[in-house]
Amino acid sequence: MPDRRIIKEITLGSEAATLAFATALAPMLRAGDTLLLEGPVGAGKSFFARSVIQARLAALGRSEDVPSPTFTLVQVYDLDDVELWHCDLYRLTDPAEAYELGLDEAFDQAICLVEWPGRLGGLQPEGALRLDLRADAGEDGNPDRRIATLSGSAEWARRLETEE
Amino acid sequence: MDKLTVLGLESSCDDTAAAVVELTRAADGQVTGPGRVLASVVHGQTDLHAAFGGVVPELAARAHAEKLDLAVEQALSQAEVPLSAVDAIAVTSGPGLIGGVMSGVMCARGLAAGAGLPLIGVNHLAGHALTPRMTDGLEFPYLMLLVSGGHCQFLLVRGVDSFTRLGGTIDDAPGEAFDKCARLLGLEQPGGPAVEREARAGDPTAHRLPRPLLDRPGCDMSFSGLKTALLRARDGIVAQKGGLSVQDRADLCAAFQAAASDVLIEKTRRALDVAAGACGGQVPALAVAGGVAANTALRKGLQSLADARGIALVAPPLRYCTDNAAMIAWAGAERLAADLVEPQDLVPRPRWPLDRTSPSLLGSGKKGAKA
Numbered sequence: 001m002p003d004r005r006i007i008k009e010i011t012l013g014s015e016a017a018t019l020a021f022a023t024a025l026a027p028m029l030r031a032g033d034t035l036l037l038e039g040p041v042g043a044g045k046s047f048f049a050r051s052v053i054q055a056r057l058a059a060l061g062r063s064e065d066v067p068s069p070t071f072t073l074v075q076v077y078d079l080d081d082v083e084l085w086h087c088d089l090y091r092l093t094d095p096a097e098a099y100e101l102g103l104d105e106a107f108d109q110a111i112c113l114v115e116w117p118g119r120l121g122g123l124q125p126e127g128a129l130r131l132d133l134r135a136d137a138g139e140d141g142n143p144d145r146r147i148a149t150l151s152g153s154a155e156w157a158r159r160l161e162t163e164e
Numbered sequence: 165m166d167k168l169t170v171l172g173l174e175s176s177c178d179d180t181a182a183a184v185v186e187l188t189r190a191a192d193g194q195v196t197g198p199g200r201v202l203a204s205v206v207h208g209q210t211d212l213h214a215a216f217g218g219v220v221p222e223l224a225a226r227a228h229a230e231k232l233d234l235a236v237e238q239a240l241s242q243a244e245v246p247l248s249a250v251d252a253i254a255v256t257s258g259p260g261l262i263g264g265v266m267s268g269v270m271c272a273r274g275l276a277a278g279a280g281l282p283l284i285g286v287n288h289l290a291g292h293a294l295t296p297r298m299t300d301g302l303e304f305p306y307l308m309l310l311v312s313g314g315h316c317q318f319l320l321v322r323g324v325d326s327f328t329r330l331g332g333t334i335d336d337a338p339g340e341a342f343d344k345c346a347r348l349l350g351l352e353q354p355g356g357p358a359v360e361r362e363a364r365a366g367d368p369t370a371h372r373l374p375r376p377l378l379d380r381p382g383c384d385m386s387f388s389g390l391k392t393a394l395l396r397a398r399d400g401i402v403a404q405k406g407g408l409s410v411q412d413r414a415d416l417c418a419a420f421q422a423a424a425s426d427v428l429i430e431k432t433r434r435a436l437d438v439a440a441g442a443c444g445g446q447v448p449a450l451a452v453a454g455g456v457a458a459n460t461a462l463r464k465g466l467q468s469l470a471d472a473r474g475i476a477l478v479a480p481p482l483r484y485c486t487d488n489a490a491m492i493a494w495a496g497a498e499r500l501a502a503d504l505v506e507p508q509d510l511v512p513r514p515r516w517p518l519d520r521t522s523p524s525l526l527g528s529g530k531k532g533a534k535a
Binding site for chain 2: 041050067068071100102143
């Protein structure tokens with residue numbers, strides 16, 4: 001079992017708050033980091049991933065299309081010194097297919113944002129940071145409110161604490 | 165007048181395909197009329213009506229490679245054309261899944277080297293965009309709406325190598341949105357045909373779903389928020405009634421389909437205006453390709469749009485709109501006819517925007533419900 005504990009849970013009251021959270025997390029990610037994005041359809045996994053990618057591109061003074069990876073499974077972005085892999089594994093039928101995509105190497109060398117990481121089975125990288133997103137309209141029925149839970153190793157807890 | 169025969173290979177996504185296509189060139193070098201598809205073999209496509217080309221991706225490069233050999237053999241034999249009678253080999257060299265693209269390029273390279281033939285790299289999207297010329301002999305310029313499981317964009321096609329992207333989706337492609345809609349409502353995949361079938365018995369006005377980005381100028385589209393809005397409508401019904409009735413599901417499908425096609429149709433109207441501005445007058449034709457083009461509601465809307473302007477609507481048969489190699493062979497033949505065969509060794513390009521001149525989408529990622 002990977003060493004993974006809840007590091008923090010925050011309430012994101014609007015899309016802008018989700019965007020800001022993603023933008024704050026983006027610069028902390030470096031080569032070899034994997035962010036597993038968990039949550040049902042419509043929870044905002046793609047929105048979060050897109051926000052992270054756009055923040056990283058913007059930091060390099062670039063703006064590019066960030067198309068959905070659902071169809072192609074993987075979209076790769078060249079961030080000058082590191083690649084960023086945006087994956088949607090929903091269509092995988094067997095964890096072994098992750099090797100065909102070259103994900104094992106990417107987990108070591110690139111920054112990976114992985115939607116539907118459950119498809120990886122036992123191939124999930126042990127040191128991955130996990131973000132669970134779930135909608136929680138609350139009493140006022142705010143459809144954009146999300147509860148975001150970050151979990152990961154003690155190392156991640158330390159990194160998120162110090163780099164924040 | 166001469167004829168060019170091209171063998172095409174396509175393996176950039178889920179399917180493996182090979183085809184032989186013949187192009188007729190007039191004495192002045194112009195392509196005349198539609199092409200002739202002598203053979204078009206597709207392996208792995210479970211359902212031709214799938215917007216999504218099936219739901220199980222073929223990831224293994226070696227599986228593509230094995231199927232490619234078989235597909236090439238079958239295509240040549242069905243066409244009754246020996247490799248020695250072929251004028252060039254065309255292959256999808258991007259964009260797509262790296263494993264598939266690599267195997268296609270390797271296979272084509274081997275064939276071309278062995279037979280001493282020119283090798284032509286084709287952009288998968290160019291293949292889609294030039295298809296109406298192969299099927300209907302459409303002349304330049306025309307506006308192409310490419311609408312499938314993985315793509316959604318407007319292209320002004322002015323030449324074999326002249327594509328201007330006028331807009332596209334900033335998030336999900338419509339085929340993907342239909343699939344996700346089906347997923348949310350417990351319908352089978354691929355979602356396009358399933359949702360359309362359910363929608364027939366539904367009331368599109370029973371639920372008010374958003375029309376993302378319609379209140380903003382331009383030809384960009386967004387379909388991700390539509391999925392979220394559908395989810396909320398579904399959950400609303402479930403919270404109220406404890407479950408979905410058959411009628412509820414039909415109503416949700418009808419509302420979803422209406423919203424998606426409204427957006428596509430209105431944005432097509434705007435794209436036609438932009439294209440007219442760029443061409444200094446009405447573009448003579450609107451072409452639509454991709455699995456989602458099979459949707460009846462969308463097709464009707466596009467037809468009346470074209471009728472109102474007195475322009476032609478060209479929708480190639482579905483077998484040439486989903487992934488296939490005939491379009492790649494054709495695009496290769498067009499490049500050969502126009503002398504656009506690059507001498508350098510072919511490089512696979514997993515990411516390869518067709519139009520390098522248009523600025524990339526800012527991709528605000530804004531969700532439709534509020535857009």
